[in-house]
Amino acid sequence: MRLRKKPGVQNKLQEMRELVIPNPEVNKGNWHAVFGNTNPLHVELGTGKGTFITTLAGINPEINYLGVEKVPDILYIAAKKAIAQCLPNLRFLHMDVENLPFIFEDGEVDRIYLNFSDPWPKKRHSKRRLTHRHFLEIYKKVLKRPGEIHLKTDNQGFFEFSLNEFSEMGFRLRNITFDLHNSGFSGNVMTEYEERFVNLGQPIYRCEAIVLPE
Template sequence: MRQRHKPWADDFLNDNTHLIVPDAKSNKGKWKEMFGNANPIHVEIGSGKGQFIAGMAEQHPDVNFIGIELAKSIIVIAGSKVKNAGQDNVLLLHVDAADLTELFAENEISAIYLNFSDPWPKKRHAKRRLTFHTFLRQYEHILQSEGEIVLKTDNQGLFEYSLVSFSQFGMDLTEVNLDLHSEEDPENVMTEYEEKFSAKGQPIYRCRAQFS
């Protein structure tokens, strides 16, 4: 969906560099210094309008969260949400997440969230899926040994592809949930898409995977 231009977006980015970090690559290996503490760091790739990351930050004040979002008109909405909540354990990056090893050092991250990522359904576009093996190799590099990938999606095809991709990469699946909302999970923080799709009765799939 094309997002409407936000005429105030540039001003917001320029006025909130403490929240939306302007030169992300220069902080590689220094993210704990940026947060000013030694808490674990969790990364959400494609943070959208920020509902998930803001909710997680509130639920887990002892964890630092970094949200990555390329669309300027969307990341400023997420930034506004985090700023209004007064959360100091969230940073946002207005960058392309194509190469995470340029942003994060080896073993710097404790968890990665892939929420309702683009499924890229055509076979010729498989390499663009965020669970393609080239991305998994990046995740393995930046994640700590006990780190995990948490995937949520409404797309059955992407979910099935991801399970196979994780397994072929030699990863351990610690959770495979085919209908996340069939039982109440008080710790689940919903994204905007999750609320929309679940309200229509669509099952939400979730899995957790770790590198062996």
């Protein structure tokens, strides 16, 4: 179901400037100052309605979180959740993933989360997938050494494509599962999409890709 656009949502996001960071490029290389500490920085690309990242921020106060979302109406929902929970270690960015190198210095990010990204199932659209090697080059640039990408999806084709791209681009893979909720993996935090798919009995695919020192 398509999300109904809320009138004036851009203005509402601007009013949340302490939480939804305006002009984030001015913080490049200095995100620790935004949070007022030197804790690790974890970034979720495509944060959706915010259930995943607000849960993580609540249970891990020693980690700083940034949620990246390009759809303003969805970002507004996530931001309201964060406000309700009073999470000092969470901020949001209204931007496209392509702009990451303008926002983060090389090696500034400790971990990236990719949760249920658009699989773009048609082969001619493969370059739009957030695990295409074009995007992996961007992630490798902003990630520390070693740095991590944690991927979850309900789409087997996208998952297999991602595993191949990670391998081709020199990432080391670990904790690969084709059925997360029957794998015995502990510490999983579910997203809104994940809850829906699990209730439908669909398997969830997950892996971790590590970028190693050169």
